Amino acid sequence: MKFTAEQIAGILEGTVVGDSNAEVSKLAKIEEGTNGSLTFLANPKYKSYIYKTKASITIVNSDFEPEEELSTTLIKVDDAYGAFTKLLEYYNQIKLNKSGVEQPSFVSESATIGDNIYIGAFTYIGDNVTIGKNVKIFPSSYIGDNVTIGDNTIVFSGGKIYSDCIVGNNCVINSGAIIGADGFGFAPNEKGEYSKVPQIGNVILEDNVDIGAGTTIDRATLGSTVIRKGVKLDNQIQIAHNVEIGKNTVIAAQTGIAGSTKIGENCQIGGQVGIVGHISIGNNVKIQAQSGIGRNVKDNEVLQGSPALTYGDYNKSYVYFKNLPKIVKNINEIEKKVNGDN
DSSP: OOEEHHHHHHHHTOEEESOTTOEEOEEOOGGGOOTTEEEEEOSGGGGGGGGTOOOSEEEEETTOOOSSOOSSEEEEESOHHHHHHHHHHHHHHHHTOOOEEOSSOEEOTTOEEOSSOEEOTTOEEOTTOEEOTTOEEOTTOEEOTTOEEOTTOEEOTTOEEOTTOEEOTTOEEOTTOEEEEOOOOEEEOTTSOEEEOOOOOEEEEOTTOEEOTTOEEEOOSSSEEEEOTTOEEOSSOEEOTTOEEOTTOEEOTTOEEOTTOEEOTTOEEOTTOEEOSSOEEOTTOEEOTTOEEOSOBOTTOEEEETTEEEHHHHHHHHHHHHTHHHHHHHHHHHHHHHHHHO
8 A cells, every 4th residue: 555755744744845746655664765665764873874765755853954965755743753653553553454254254143243343264253252343353363252352452363362251442462372271270189190170260351451472361260360451461471370460561571470479560570580479569660581589579679680689689799690700719719828827
């Protein structure tokens, strides 16, 4: 789909400098711009590229004045980065603008489906499912019995939502994510064998939650595993049964959270963090990548290491750890002198 500079300037409330009929059909970084592409310049360190770029249109800040001849048409806006982000969102809406029910797919007769919905081919919608308006469910997805999905939510290809789970408005569930699989519950008997403990709870995703590709969120044993409003989960994260994650917390890839742990609001958790079960982590906590958390954490703590220390203590300790061979050598020399004196 092609857009002219004039059309883009209208969307962004910008001003065209150059050919208002210049057309673009793709987006590119400024150093990789080609004919027919749209790019932007926001960071001054990339300024030299604007004189070399082959992009047909470049979005720039309104105070930009070229020092050399340009081959690209400019669109001047108050905030080039913000305008380009707005354009990306607009482009994404167009790209995802699908509607209708493709075949083959299965939609139970007892399901309630909202207006302007898209259900991709090979998708299964179970009994008593309720789906809001403007929902998009891409091909090969599974929506189990009694699931509720709010308005404007997207389930990308291969997403799985097991029975009885609840998904709020404006959520995104990426490909391969699994919501509501059984929690890891087994009880040993006198023979040392393990019997499965039935997992009869569900998962609740509140509004504006994003779930990354391949992330798994287990249903509760009893009650609910709860992901609060605005939480953003990266790819390949494991959330165990009965975990609760507070609103606007963000978690990077490959983190694992064991059962019944409560995480507060506005936390930032790095990649490959391991968190044990049955603990509480406060609000506004920051946990550095690859840390291991085995205790309760108070509000506003910043942690690093495994087992994790406060960020300042970790850095001080690491200075000694790096110099440990030298420190041991010095201690040995002191011991030799002391022993020699005796």
